[in-house]
Each structure stands twice: as C-alpha cells, then as structure tokens.
Amino acid sequence: MIELDGVPELVDPVMVAAFEGWNDAGDAASTAVAHLDSEWKGEVFAALDAEDYYDFQVNRPTVWLDGGVRKITWPTTRLSVVRVGGDKPRDLVLVRGIEPSMRWRSFCNELLGFAHELGVELVVILGALLGDTPHTRPVPVSGVTSDPDLARTMDLEETKYEGPTGIVGILQEACTHAGVPAVSLWAAVPHYVSQPPNPKATLALLNRLEDLIDLRIPLGELPEDARAWQVGVDQLAAEDSEVAEYVQTLEEARDTAELPEASGEAIAREFERYLRRRDGSGPAAAPGSHATESGDPGTYLRDSPGGRPKPVRPQRPETTEGAAGDTGDTTGATGDAEETTGSGSGEGAPGAADSKEPPESSED
Numbered sequence: 501m502i503e504l505d506g507v508p509e510l511v512d513p514v515m516v517a518a519f520e521g522w523n524d525a526g527d528a529a530s531t532a533v534a535h536l537d538s539e540w541k542g543e544v545f546a547a548l549d550a551e552d553y554y555d556f557q558v559n560r561p562t563v564w565l566d567g568g569v570r571k572i573t574w575p576t577t578r579l580s581v582v583r584v585g586g587d588k589p590r591d592l593v594l595v596r597g598i599e600p601s602m603r604w605r606s607f608c609n610e611l612l613g614f615a616h617e618l619g620v621e622l623v624v625i626l627g628a629l630l631g632d633t634p635h636t637r638p639v640p641v642s643g644v645t646s647d648p649d650l651a652r653t654m655d656l657e658e659t660k661y662e663g664p665t666g667i668v669g670i671l672q673e674a675c676t677h678a679g680v681p682a683v684s685l686w687a688a689v690p691h692y693v694s695q696p697p698n699p700k701a702t703l704a705l706l707n708r709l710e711d712l713i714d715l716r717i718p719l720g721e722l723p724e725d726a727r728a729w730q731v732g733v734d735q736l737a738a739e740d741s742e743v744a745e746y747v748q749t750l751e752e753a754r755d756t757a758e759l760p761e762a763s764g765e766a767i768a769r770e771f772e773r774y775l776r777r778r779d780g781s782g783p784a785a786a787p788g789s790h791a792t793e794s795g796d797p798g799t800y801l802r803d804s805p806g807g808r809p810k811p812v813r814p815q816r817p818e819t820t821e822g823a824a825g826d827t828g829d830t831t832g833a834t835g836d837a838e839e840t841t842g843s844g845s846g847e848g849a850p851g852a853a854d855s856k857e858p859p860e861s862s863e864d
Contacts, residue, residue, distance in 0.1 A: 504545065504546070504614070504617050504618065506545055507545050507581060507618065509619075510581065510591040510593070510618055510619060511583070511589050511590055511591050512588075512590045512591065512621060513581075513590070513591045513592070513593055513618055513619055513620045513621060514590070514591075514592055514593070514620065514621065514622045514623075514624060514713055515592075515593040515594075515595060515611075515615050515618075515620045515622070515623045515624070516533060516536065516592055516593070516594055516595070516624050516625075516626065516709065517533070517594075517595035517596070517611070517623065517624070517625045517626070517671065518530045518532060518533040518595070518596055518625070518626040518627070519577070519596075519597055519598060519599045519666075519667050519668065520597070520598045520599065521598055521599035521666070521667075522599055522666040522667075523599060523627040523628070523629070523666040523667060523668040524599075524627065524628055525628040525629050525630045525687075525689040525694055525698075525701075526628055526689040526694055526695070526696045526697065526698030526701055527628075527696035527697055527698065527702075528628035528687050528689060528696075528697075528698045528701035528702045528705060529626035529627050529628045529687070529702075529705060530596060531696075531697060531699075531702045532626055532702045532705045532706050532709070533594050533595070533596045533626065534596060535702065535706065535720070535722065536582065536592065536594055536706075536717070537580055537582065537594050537596065539717070539718045539720060540582035540583075540584060540592070540718075541582065542580035542581065542582045542594050543580055543581055543582075544578050544579065544580045545579060545580065545581060546578070546579040546614065547576050547577065547578045547579070548576055548577045548578075548597070548607070548610060548611075549576075550574040550575055550576040552603060552606070552607075553577075553600035553601065553602060553603055553606075553607050554574075554575050554576070554598065554600060554601050554602075555601035555602065556574075556575070558601050559575040559598055559601065560575075561573060561574045561575065575597075575598050576597060576598075577595060577596070577597025577598065577600075577607075577611075578595075578596055578597060579593060579594065579595050579614060580593075580594045580596075581593055581594070581618075582594065584715060590713075590715065593614070593615070593618055593620060595611060599666060599667045600667060604667060604670050605670075605674070607667070608667075608670060608671050608674035609674070611671065612674060612675065612678050612680065615675075615680060616678075616680075620680065621681070622680075622681045622682070622683070622713070623671075623672075623675050623680055623681065623682040623683070624682075624683050624684075624685060624709060624712065624713070625668050625671055625672055625682065625683070625684045625685070626668075626684075626685050626687075626705050626709070627666075627668040627684060627685070627686045627687070628686065628687045628688075628689050628698075628701055628705070629686060629687075629688060629689065630688075630689055630690075630691040630694055631688035631689065631690070631691060632691065632750060632753075633688045633689075633690050633750065633754065634690065634747050634750035634751045634754055635690045635693055635700070635730060635733045635734075635737075635747070636730065636734070636747065636751060637751065637754050637755075638704065639687050639688060639689075639700055639701050639703075639704035640687070640688040640704075641685055641686065641687045641688075641704050641705060641707075641708040642657060642685070642686045642688075643655075643656040643657065643683055643684070643685050643686075643708065643712065644656060644657045644658070644659040644661075644683070644684050644686065645657075645658060645659065645672070645681075645682065645683050645684070646658070646659055646672060646673060646676040646682070647676055647681060647682070650681050650682075650683065654683065654712065656683060659684075668684055669684075672684050683712065685705055685708050685709060685712070687701040687702075687704050687705045687708075688701075689701050690733075690750075692743065692746070692747075693733050693736075697725075697729075698729065699722055699725035699726045699728075699729050700726040700729055700730060702722060702726075703719065703722045703723060703725075703726045706719065706722070
C-alpha cells in the first residue's frame with residue numbers, strides 16, 4: 501500500500517515522466533525533466549526499490565566518497581513534486597529514472613499507484629528517438645495518445661505504431677487501461693549527431709509540454725545552449741563535404757514535406773508562445789521509411805542498449821535508407837536518478853555492448 505503522508509494535497513496535478521535508455525536519444529527527455537526539477541526546486545518524496553526492477557550488471561551502482569566514507573549509489577526511479585505559482589497554481593509530479601530491466605508491469609502499476617493517490621489528472625511521458633532529421637531545422641516533436649477522445653480534444657495523434665516498444669509505450673498503455681489520460685511527446689534527434697547532450701531537442705520537448713499543459717516554463721540557459729550546440733554541429737559538418745552534402749539532402753526533404761503547412765498551425769503556435777512569454781500571460785513561473793511509435797513517418801530508431809551514443813559519419817544519401825548510425829545506450833547510474841545507501845564494497849567499470857536492435861518488448 502502506498503502512503504504519502506508527507507506530501508501535501510496537490511492542485512490540478514500533472515505527472516511528467518522520462519526514463520534514460522532506449523527511449524532517450526541524446527538524453528533529451530531525461531534532461532527535460534531534470535530541468536523542470538532544477539528550475540522549480542523539486543522535493544523528492546519517493547523512490548522505487550532498485551532491487552525490484554534493475555539488473556545491476558546492466559545499470560551498475562557506483563561507489564563514491566563522502567567525507568572519506570565510501571558509499572554506494574544505486575540506479576532507481578525517483579518521484580518529486582513542484583508547485584508552480586501564479587494566478588492559477590498547479591502542481592507537477594516529476595518522475596525521472598532509468599528504463600527498468602525487469603517486471604515492467606509491476607513498475608507501471610507502482611507508478612500508477614502514486615498517480616492515483618496524488619489525484620493526477622494527466623500523465624505526460626517524454627521520449628526522444630533517432631531520426632533522419634537535419635540539425636539545422638526545428639526539432640520535430642510528436643504528441644501521441646492511445647485515447648481517441650484525448651486525441652480529438654487535445655489535437656494529438658492517435659498512435660498506430662506496431663513493433664518493439666520501450667517503457668514509454670508500456671506506461672502509456674498501462675495508463676490507458678487504468679483510465680488515466682496519458683500523452684507521449686517524442687522528439688526526433690538527428691541520427692548523425694546522437695551523442696548527449698542535445699539541448700535543442702530538450703528545448704523542443706519543453707516548448708511542446710508548455711503548449712500541452714498551458715504552463716509557462718522557465719527555460720534558463722537552454723535557448724543559448726541550443727544555439728551553441730547548433731553552431732558546433734554546423735562547424736563539424738562543414739569540415740566534411742560528404743556530411744555537408746547529406747545534411748543538405750535532409751534539409752531539402754524536410755522543407756519539401758513541410759512546405760504546405762509553413763504558414764499554418766506551426767507558425768500560429770510559435771506566435772502564441774511568443775505572445776505568452778512577452779506578456780506574461782498564463783501562470784507565472786515560481787522563483788526511414790516506416791511508421792514509428794511517435795506516429796510520424798520517417799526512419800526513426802531508438803537508442804540502442806549498450807554504451808553511450810557516439811558521433812557517427814552518415815552514409816551517402818543514396819545508401820542511408822533505414823540507417824540510424826552507431827548508437828549506444830544512454831542508461832547508467834546518474835546522481836539525480838539514483839538512491840544512496842550506506843558504504844559497501846565491490847566496484848568495476850560498466851560494460852558497454854553496442855547494439856542496433858531494441859532488446860525489450862511489451863512482455864518485459
């Protein structure tokens with residue numbers, strides 16, 4: 501039984517979740533939740549038992565020194581709560597962790613137990629995938645749901661994806677079966693520059709989240725970081741004529757595909773966001789070739805399960821269909837998504853097995 505005696509009654513709570521690993525290309529999704537937690541000074545109120553859900557040979561604990569005392573940090577999933585002030589205060593329940601290695605159904609049920617006890621009205625799950633998208637254009641972000649009524653009322657796509665899925669897809673379906681409204685937001689990260697961080701993709705997810713829940717999110721240094729990231733990738737691409745040619749091909753394909761809507765909803769949405777930020781309207785911040793799980797056409801792949809993503813040299817355009825480059829896992833024990841216990845022994849370097857095939861399925 502879940503008891504939350506230390507958590508105050510929440511106001512119009514929305515749960516926002518992201519998980520490192522297969523669903524988190526460029527660490528874009530997990531960084532977005534970490535940004536919310538940092539900007540709004542989130543207070544951790546619960547952490548799932550790492551022993552129940554993680555294979556420690558895949559996500560290894562780390563040893564560190566605290567005043568000369570050795571301690572072990574275990575990979576886990578934490579829940580924190582933040583209150584956003586303004587004329588219409590609202591609470592966010594932030595879920596940040598690592599994609600579990602086992603017992604996915606129990607994992608989702610435990611998170612839904614928290615959502616039920618806290619009175620969560622909407623679950624938004626953030627994800628990022630690798631795609632044939634140029635780094636010079638706005639990051640595509642798709643909003644999908646399994647609920648046809650929610651798709652209609654919130655102007656979302658009803659997911660038609662079939663194939664291997666990660667914890668984002670499983671949690672969304674668990675929410676649907678439990679009668680909890682749930683939305684997944686997916687950002688497409690250029691596969692030829694997949695290594696983290698990717699502040700441009702993180703910024704795109706936060707902008708889409710802002711539109712979805714009608715909440716002004718303080719962006720801090722993210723816009724400047726995104727500009728610096730793009731300049732850096734521009735410089736790297738300019739040093740290789742093949743890469744530059746490939747990026748130009750992606751640009752032409754993207755521009756051709758989006759030309760009919762260049763003056764439509766996309767521009768209107770950006771203009772509304774500009775007015776909201778300028779006037780301070782809305783709650784103020786407190787001090788490929790296949791359909792993909794995101795619902796978009798294109799060659800989109802998840803991060804693979806081993807190691808960290810590495811920058812790759814894209815193939816020539818005529819040979820790139822379905823390719824996502826060499827990628828690696830973005831999993832691993834990180835400070836903000838872990839729980840700390842007392843001292844212990846046993847240490848070793850984490851292994852990294854490169855793979856391009858998603859290992860988990862919805863039966864995990």
